[in-house]
Amino acid sequence: MDAKRDNEPAFTKNRTTVERKSERELVITRTINGPARIVFEAFTKPELLKQWWVPKSCGVSLLSCEADVRVGGRYRLVYDASPKPMEFFGRYLEVTPYSRLVWTNEEGEDDGAVTTVTFEEKAGKTLLVMHDLYPSKEALDDAFVGMEGGMPEALEQLDEFVVTLGASRPHGRT
């Protein structure tokens, strides 16, 4: 009956995928072991959001995390990054409980991407699809080049913490 169970034993870590869907779109997917209601809550309550958005292992911490999750409400995340704190902010365009969230990313100089997250529940698990729509092909291309060329330190740090995390988790997720 449940063919999925054969392919995905309970101890297997859920896979995260990233794909450039088109010139202007980036899509991230991941299944989370829990109902959409709870996953949605973790996205929309600031006190929960700050527990996972910046994982402890990354060496960067959140200085503040505000999120007024309703249509037109604003969010603002401040990271304790070097040489100076980094801010990410924007506004919620759509808030549909347990199924859909849309927000803007306004920290950049130009128009930022619009992020749409959908929560799709199936057999007690939730498929998360995060879709970033950039205003132009150039904006997404610049994101790649910018990250690679402009923030080598941040990337090195990311590499380091990924390695550290891998080493400290020999048995995968518990």
Place this chain on the structure above:
Amino acid sequence: MVQYAPAHLDASFAALADVTRRGVLEQLGRSDASITDLAEKFRMTLTGMKKHVGVLEQAGLVTTEKVGRVRTCKLGKCRLQEETAWLERYRQLWDLRFDALEKVVEELKRKEKIDGRKKRQ
């Protein structure tokens, strides 16, 4: 996992399939050069070299800039490589983030169960 428009890859592979073009890339890796320089080095006509450079340019492997009457060629930033590396790092970041999210969700589920039991008692 990471996918590209096949056209993107086709252009790169087609460009690299030719021994002269690979030679041109190697040469440009050492220093920038004009089309005339390259034509001389590879003992080709100007038109022939222009064609090769055009293919490399189309694939994003080479960029050219015309100053006065001279067209200078240099190695293009390898978009494909950059993009692949970026996407993989981005994936790793989100993977960590989602692992942390799962922990939060796990904790919430546990709390709900306990609360549920309390209510029933």
